[in-house]
Amino acid sequence: MSEPGKNAERIAALRPAYRADLAGGTDRFFGTRSTACPWCGSARLAVRLRTTDLLQHKPGHFTLDRCADCGHVFQNPRLTPEGLDFYYRDFYDGLGEQRMSGTFGGRTAMYRGRAEAMAPHDPTPKNWLDVGTGHGHFCEAARAVLPGTTFDGLDFTDGVELAAREGRVAHAYRGAFPDLAPELAARYDVVSMFHYLEHSTDPERELRAAHEVVRPGGHLLIEVPDPESRYARLLGRWWLPWLQPQHLHFVPVANLRQRLTALGFTVVAEQHAEPHDPVDLLAAVWLALDHAAPREDAPWLPEPPGALRRAARTALLLAGIPALLTATLLDRLAIRPLAEPLGLSNAYRLVARRE
Incomplete structure (x- = not known):
């Protein structure tokens, strides 16, 4: 059977389960609307964006609120565990696994740039944990930059187990990072979170887990979408990094710097041009x-x-x-060389040392 025919069969086989999921509507996929900012507690909230699922086109409407005091942007109301399961299903795995693997697998230059960001701060880390590693493509590419480093991966999907089978990571941890952190305490020279924190239901809990897992003197490397990018305003709902409904939190760089400092990190580098992905x-x-x-x-x-x-x-x-x-x-x-001076960079990267 041809590939399109096989795909049609897979879709037909999955349709009854999705029909059952949607029989009662989408209300159960959403929690109670919050009246306070999850970052600073302020009640001064305003709607930043209303949109739909523009990638999978699953049913539902999503709202992002912005805090007038700290600038934090977050999904409100947030997805429930049932909603997270419904909207993630067949995106990174299942029907979407082959497509996403091809997308992530073809970004070797970007992955090498991420590994090179550590060179001025620790040119020879012995071990590195990539949190939210997916299928482990970053770790595979980074080994060419840091051949003496052992790369492990952590993710809550079965992609991390595939990464281990394919030899992209030395060791695979499957589960929630905060739950696994105690057994990994002070084990790693570097912990990276590349476009991971925005997916988290509780970003501060993830940061505390990172502080636990990074050894004293080691480094945390974070890359996230920049909600202060001018593209976020100019393109509105068509700005890809909004990625609703998967992205739950958008943290302004000043907020993240403050929180890392409070946890016992020192931010040693901030980058905007380097992590910009020229696809807006x-x-x-x-x-x-x-x-x-x-x-x-x-x-x-x-x-x-x-x-x-x-x-x-x-x-x-x-x-x-x-x-x-x-x-x-x-x-x-035209835009890539000017992205940072024009405020159009769609992401930022921080390197923080655990004191």
Whole structure:
């Protein structure tokens, strides 16, 4: 059977379970709306963004609030455990595993840059734990930069076990980082969290776990989306790093620096240009096209789209190719060199030493 045929069979097999999940609507996927900022406790909250799931197109509406006192942006109401399970399912694993593995596997230059960020502070770490490692592609690429370093991976999905089987990590830890931290106490020269903290239900608990696992004198390396990027305002809901409903917290850099200091870290480096991923305009055009086009088949849809809808989708996406190409050129050639001075960097990176 052809690959499209196999995929259609997998989708059909999953459809009854999704239909049962959605039979009672989506209310159970959301908790109670918070009246206080989870970062500073302030009650001065305002809606920052309302949007839908622009990647998987699963049903539901999501709101991000911003704290007027500290600038923290967070999903409100937040997803319940049932909601997290529903919206993560078939994104990184299942139906989405092959696509996401290809996406993450092709970013070797970015991964090497992340490893090189540690060189001025510890050029020869003996061991490194990558939290939220996914399929371990960062660890595989980083070994070329730091051949004497042992890379372990931690994640709550089965991707980390795949990473161990493929030899990308030396040891795989599966589970929640705060729960596993006591058995890993003071074990690692470096702990990294690359685009992990924004997925956490409790970022401060994750930071405390990192402080426990990093040995004294070791380093914590964090990279997260920058909610203060001008692109976040200019592109609105089409700014890819909002990534609703998966991203629960967006921490301004000043907030993260303060919290790390309070926990006993010293921030030794802050980077904005280096972690910028030049895809903002391309992603915005793609998200808008994909949103406007008829849906492709997915198990959370009541039924597969017919031939006419599939043809209409193909025609619209083909018509959008010139816009996609233009956006790519602007991202990589025109805006990338100016991203930091123009305040357009979509991420920031901190290196912090545990005292």
